[in-house]
Amino acid sequence: MRAIEAENLKKRFGSVEALKGITFHVKRGEVFGYLGMNGAGKTTTVRILTGIVKPDSGCARVMGFDVSEDTLRAKEVIGVLPEVSNAYPDLTAWQNVMFTAELYGMSKREAEKRAEELLREFGIYDRRNSRVRGFSKGMKQRLMFCMALISDPEVIFLDEPTSGLDVLSARMIREKVLELAKSGKTIFLTSHNMNEVNLLCDRVAIINRGKIVVIDTPGNIRARVGGSVALEIRFDRAVELPAEFRSKKVGDKYVVYTTDVHEAFCSVADFARGAGVKVLEVNTRSPTLEDAFLSVLGVVN
């Protein structure tokens, strides 16, 4: 069964065409990554799928419920973790979770049992009676996770779940995502953290300027970078690599993508001799998902 179905979704805001016909499906129990630059259409897609915004045309279904026609039923089966904390700062952690439970129409007894379980699981039960105003970002994010999971949703939308978190909190959240996936929940993850997407997602969609440019597994997307090897070179000074090198500058290094390491290495050596620069370091590595992402979006030369 498909957990999420998006069919030819279009959305326009004034003169801006935010979505130009998005189509994808997410299987039940899948962790689906949704990547794109800022303004690519990620948030609009998520807002349509969570029933906040209606598409101009096209159709979106979550667990079989049409998000435009059967909005409340669709919302009942989803949990949302937004990028920015939207817990009430003047309420305690406990009150925030209970309020969310009320919005889902849960009985008080059921809500209290689930709230206690979740707050314990996320390590904030001892602070349940503290106002959220005094919480650190990591604690707020863990609380938001509790609020997103209070109704035991089938589909969970996570927007940049570890953005700006300390290492421990980020790790905890990632482990929870994997646990949820293992228990059969469907996760729709938007993130800028390629390493995270690579670690967590079964499949990834990359959106650019309102269009899906690729949907595949992280491994297959990495393999699309015109070859399987990235040559990492450090020169003694900054240079301008010619366009025939499919390259990008990363810090003080240059990454050249190639299918033929020998040929690429010789060309770089020739270039260095010609330009009078010294090669200080050469490494080879597989392209990362980030390399693939930039390549797919045409950011690499």
Next chain:
Amino acid sequence: MYYTKGPVVIFGVLLPLFLFLAFCIGRNLSSEFLIAGLVSITVFFSSTSVSPAVAPWEGQMRTLERIISCPVDVKTIILGDVLASMAFGFIISIAPLLIGVGIKTFPTNVPVLLGGMAISAFCFSSLGSLISAYPSNLPSTIMMISSLVRFPLVFLSGIFIPVFKLPLWGKALAYASPLTYFTDIARYSYGLKPALPLHVDFAVLILYSILFFALAVKLHEKAILVRIF
């Protein structure tokens, strides 16, 4: 959570009190006329002080997006805001009744007064919610618009000058204001002669309540999308 916010306390509690004191000090008016006027001002200001503040605050704190991602529709959200504002207005308005008791001025018809207060509080809360449909997340902007609407209504609704003493154009404006009808109910409840039959006052307040609430829901459905972006 919202009842103790600064603008709510200032516009909902302090302002009607000072406005009323400014009006009555040094004037030779009956205690019934004064208490009925004070009840009207208090119900109006306190009921319209919470609902206009909720929407911009929720937008600013981004809690609005949380609420609308849950399985509740806009009508329910607005009804919640209006009922919260109505409860605040009703409870605060008990204070002038107690002041009346303190100066031995008792209502002659308590059920009518309390019924009128409840319907008016709902009506004025809906008006406040309607005002807050202006798509801004700045509470100060909404409060300013709210004040622009509220102050003229107070002066046009027969609280300070009875409607029958107003010129024709004044009467026309007064009868367009929902506050006029509650002021009339309050006067009746304190044994004074009302300007209109009681059932007309209640019917108009109910109609205004339906109109304001329906408009508020319609406009908020559009404004919410602007607020979350």
